[in-house]
Amino acid sequence: MPAEPPAVGAAAAHVRATLDGVFATVARVRDATARCLADVHATGRAPVRADLAALRPLLLARLGPLVCGLGFIAAPQLLADAAWYMEWWLAGPGGRPSQLLRDLNPESSALYDYTRWEWFTGPESGAERTVCGPYVDYLCSDEYVLTLSAPVHVAGTFAGVAAADVYARTFENEVVPALREIPAPAFVVNAPGRVMASNTASWPPGAVYRENPAYSARPCGDLSLSLVTAG
Structure with a gap:
């Protein structure tokens, strides 16, 4: 069997390093979210949407050039004032970030059921790092993306998912x-x-x-x- 060209190992390492960098950002969001939720629980009340606004400085600082979307997706019934919720921010045109706002009312026929996607079900089922895609992201950008995600736990209980989106074309250009x-x-x-x-x-x-x-x-x-x- 011929020896493997050195470029093969180098390319595999580069792919891993590229996504490891994104996962490092996801880990920061995971840890910050877990701390935020734990602090709220320590006061004796359930978290609400406004509590997650504390994540925004971190999310906005970590958008781009590789990460085009970033945030926390709550497990259903986690929050006292919303059955479903996403604290999700996008890198908009010209680098101006914008918050993703979608119909997450469980009684609505237009509900975006994020719990069925692999980037949610993977972490929910115990995977520490999930790579989903490429797929067309009709929710955010109508472009092909990769979503990298990790579970958020509070006191041993699954609270939701920290995740980042990367445009497929950006990933291709990188590797x-x-x-x-x-x-x-x-x-x-x-x-x-x-x-x-x-x-x-x-x-x-x-x-x-x-x-x-x-x-x-x-x-x-x-x-x-x-x-x-x-x-």
Whole structure:
């Protein structure tokens, strides 16, 4: 078996480092949210939406250039004044942030049920780090995004999810130069096999890869992603 080109390991490490940086931001939001909720519970009352406004300086400071959306998504019934709630901020045009405001009334036919998405169900079921996508984010941007998320726990109880969005095109721009150093077709896939970034038109982003003896897959660290190369 021929030796693996050094560029393969370097590219896998670069993919991991890129997303590790985003997960570091998610971890800061997770920890700040847990502290905020714990402080409220220590006063003997249930948290309300206004309590989560304390997160905004952190969220606004951490938006861009890689992170296009950031925030906390509450578990249903966590807050006393809202059955469902998202403290979510977007990097708007010209870098001006804006808060995402959507119909989260559980009695409404237009309810955005975020509890069914992988970025929520993964952390809820115990995953410490979840990478979801690429998928079209009809809620926020109508663009292809990746969502990276982690669970928030307070006193051992699941309270919701800290998460960050990354435009798929931004992720591609970040990792494709490293993929181009590999002297063979190469692409990054998520756990279901969806191509996230590629150095070849034969495997464009969004294509679905299934195990093939002509290709080999290398994990990108402990992420649920793999670098697939021909040969």
